[in-house]
Amino acid sequence: MKKRQIDLVVISDIHLGTFGCHADELLAYLNSINPKKLVLNGDIIDMWQFGKKYFPPTHLKVLRKIMGMAINGTEVVYIVGNHDEKLRPFCGTSLGNIHFTDKLTLDLNGKKAWFFHGDVFDISIQNTKWVAKLGRHGYHLLMLFNRTVNWILGKLGREKYSLSKKLKKSVKGAVHFIQNFERTVQELGIAYNYDYVICGHIHQPKKEVFENEHGKCTYLNSGDWVENLTALEYTFKRWKIYRYSADKLSPFFADEEIKSMDIHELLQATSITVKPPKKTSKKAKI
Numbered sequence: 704m705k706k707r708q709i710d711l712v713v714i715s716d717i718h719l720g721t722f723g724c725h726a727d728e729l730l731a732y733l734n735s736i737n738p739k740k741l742v743l744n745g746d747i748i749d750m751w752q753f754g755k756k757y758f759p760p761t762h763l764k765v766l767r768k769i770m771g772m773a774i775n776g777t778e779v780v781y782i783v784g785n786h787d788e789k790l791r792p793f794c795g796t797s798l799g800n801i802h803f804t805d806k807l808t809l810d811l812n813g814k815k816a817w818f819f820h821g822d823v824f825d826i827s828i829q830n831t832k833w834v835a836k837l838g839r840h841g842y843h844l845l846m847l848f849n850r851t852v853n854w855i856l857g858k859l860g861r862e863k864y865s866l867s868k869k870l871k872k873s874v875k876g877a878v879h880f881i882q883n884f885e886r887t888v889q890e891l892g893i894a895y896n897y898d899y900v901i902c903g904h905i906h907q908p909k910k911e912v913f914e915n916e917h918g919k920c921t922y923l924n925s926g927d928w929v930e931n932l933t934a935l936e937y938t939f940k941r942w943k944i945y946r947y948s949a950d951k952l953s954p955f956f957a958d959e960e961i962k963s964m965d966i967h968e969l970l971q972a973t974s975i976t977v978k979p980p981k982k983t984s985k986k987a988k989i
Contacts, residue, residue: 706737713935715744715903716927719762723929726761728947733768744903745784745820773800785822812940814898821904889913892920908933908944
């Protein structure tokens, strides 16, 4: 089946290395597209969870697929988030066609776009990281339990259910945090004269035009591959939210050349060099 040609794809919050990650579905999506540029907007690898040594083969295949896309011409920009913050020292360097940074600005058909993960606006991350990590362990236990419940529901022919979504919607504090996060990002986008602000972090896919007395911008959130299974796609000068649940395409198999390569061959194939990433435009200060 022919792959869809897309100018730009944004994916965030995959959380490879956790029970909640839907790696198989992500592989199916990545194999259905051929983007010119792929922005990985933080929390791709969950390094907070590495202590339990959970990293199944399908999660490694996601990394292999991304590296394979870079080998075949897709420019990959890896924006570091809070769960993969150990990669932050590599910001400003490149691994072949994969560039590491903490934020990115692009000119998209004459409109300014600002990409960042979003954890800088999370007070719990900035000031009490140990609390955030403790809460994260509880969240992943909930996701593991949720997967068991959905397996049972599937056997019974019932619709799947998201416990975490239900919990977030029922807790006023969580709803208030998400609203504050979105409003802060939107207002900063206008203050810095950006047409688009694109982030992740809060696992809430969204596309919304925000306007105040100083101007307007489009707020976009790529969601996640734990609960929502979403991405952002930009092509024909338009943004849209991709939802795996609404995709009627048959699952794609991983490319044969990628399946047959081990991680050492992939690293050699990238012709690794460490160099500054290409400057696309002036970086904005947070």
